[in-house]
Amino acid sequence: xxxxxxxxxxxxxxxxxxxxxxxxxxxxxxxxxxxxxxxxxxxxxxxxxxxxxxxxxxxxxxxxxxxxxxxxxxxxxxxxxxxxxxxxxxxxxxxxxxxxxxxxxxxxxxxxxxxxxxxxxxxxxxxxxxxxxxxxxxxxxxxxxxxxxxxxxxxxxxxxxxxxxxxxxxxxxxxxxxxxxxxxxxxxxxxxxxxxxxxxxxxxxxxxxxxxxxxxxxxxxxxxxxxxxxxxxxxxxxxxxxxxxxxxxxxxxxxxxxxxxxxxxxxxxxxxxxxxxxxxxxxxxxxxxxxxxxxxxxxxxxxxxxxxxxxxxxxxxxxxxxxxxxxxxxxxxxxxxxxxxxxxxxxxxxxxxxxxxxxxxxxxxxxxxxxxx
Ligand code: F6P
Numbered sequence: 001x002x003x004x005x006x007x008x009x010x011x012x013x014x015x016x017x018x019x020x021x022x023x024x025x026x027x028x029x030x031x032x033x034x035x036x037x038x039x040x041x042x043x044x045x046x047x048x049x050x051x052x053x054x055x056x057x058x059x060x061x062x063x064x065x066x067x068x069x070x071x072x073x074x075x076x077x078x079x080x081x082x083x084x085x086x087x088x089x090x091x092x093x094x095x096x097x098x099x100x101x102x103x104x105x106x107x108x109x110x111x112x113x114x115x116x117x118x119x120x121x122x123x124x125x126x127x128x129x130x131x132x133x134x135x136x137x138x139x140x141x142x143x144x145x146x147x148x149x150x151x152x153x154x155x156x157x158x159x160x161x162x163x164x165x166x167x168x169x170x171x172x173x174x175x176x177x178x179x180x181x182x183x184x185x186x187x188x189x190x191x192x193x194x195x196x197x198x199x200x201x202x203x204x205x206x207x208x209x210x211x212x213x214x215x216x217x218x219x220x221x222x223x224x225x226x227x228x229x230x231x232x233x234x235x236x237x238x239x240x241x242x243x244x245x246x247x248x249x250x251x252x253x254x255x256x257x258x259x260x261x262x263x264x265x266x267x268x269x270x271x272x273x274x275x276x277x278x279x280x281x282x283x284x285x286x287x288x289x290x291x292x293x294x295x296x297x298x299x300x301x302x303x304x305x306x307x308x309x310x311x312x313x314x315x316x317x318x319x320x321x322x323x324x325x326x327x328x329x330x331x332x333x334x335x336x337x338x339x340x341x342x343x344x345x346x347x348x349x350x351x352x353x354x355x356x357x358x359x360x361x362x363x364x365x366x367x368x369x370x371x372x373x
Contacts, residue, residue, distance in 0.1 A: 004103055007105070015308055016304040019145075024130075037100060041071040042071075043077045046105075063309060078090050105127050118347075130315045133147070134147055134299055142335055145312045146304070147184070150299040157293070158191075181231065181351065198226070198229060209372040213226075226278075228275050233271075315334075
């Protein structure tokens with residue numbers, strides 16, 4: 001019988017985390033007689049035994065708050081930096097789990113968290129994960145909480161940028177988050193009526209983007225809104241990435257694989273800020289004044305939308321129910337408007353990307369949006 005569970009939030013924060021903590025906690029305490037303890041700052045809290053008691057008072061009044069009352073980090077138990085050196089702290093995590101006599105651990109996180117959770121499952125922990133991220137890129141779930149709020153924030157920003165773009169006859173490039181996936185750019189761009197949407201899954205040619213803008217000018221439309229996912233790639237950059245991924249996949253030994261990984265990482269680090277170059281190039285190619293807005297962490301902060309509060313509450317309470325029934329070892333996913341447990345093995349290390357023929361891409365094209373391809 002499950003009597004005592006731990007909970008943590010890991011990876012980048014997002015709106016809805018507190019709503020999910022509250023849902024798991026309240027359902028555990030009120031409905032299933034399960035006590036719950038929070039670990040702070042992601043997996044680091046488990047290593048260093050940093051805890052927060054989650055009683056009724058702690059869980060009250062947090063539904064609408066952004067961020068996470070538990071704090072978060074991108075720490076991985078098997079590669080944790082401590083005192084400037086990287087250590088495998090898996091044993092310390094298992095030790096804390098046992099010392100507290102936990103029956104299970106709930107991890108609220110994105111793609112990285114699913115991988116960490118699978119490792120800990122293999123180390124003997126009973127784990128359930130809930131999918132959160134503004135990127136909406138977790139495999140096997142139709143949606144993640146945090147995404148809807150971020151789409152709303154980015155859409156509002158695009159709406160506001162429209163009026164200043166029209167007043168000044170400018171091109172405004174809007175960079176949105178999303179990591180290596182284009183969900184956020186696609187949905188916010190579609191909702192905001194962007195003229196061009198650039199996403200990682202559809203490599204773009206800058207001359208085609210410029211052509212679209214010139215054509216708009218010919219039609220008497222003297223402004224353009226270009227929504228760009230932070231991970232969007234030009235055709236030549238996409239070829240570079242493909243080659244590096246190929247090198248990594250085909251590596252004969254560990255050393256070669258590490259080298260290819262390092263090159264790939266270097267590429268992605270240097271790619272940050274690519275929208276500055278894109279904006280300057282569009283100005284040069286079209287002769288039209290251009291400005292760049294990077295929305296950044298605005299998309300992750302603040303109160304969750306009603307949709308995310310509802311989703312987090314649904315996932316959290318169902319998670320408590322499944323804990324009570326003694327189930328573990330899975331991520332609770334949203335599939336066809338139902339919640340289904342998906343084994344961690346099927347989620348970890350996978351990504352859900354926008355397929356280039358996704359119905360929403362087709363819909364955007366049909367209203368005249370260019371993807372620069
Ligand atoms: O995964 C969420 C996310 O906001 C991504 O969209 C973005 O690439 C990344 O996190 C930014 O991370 P950080 O806050 O660590 O800079």
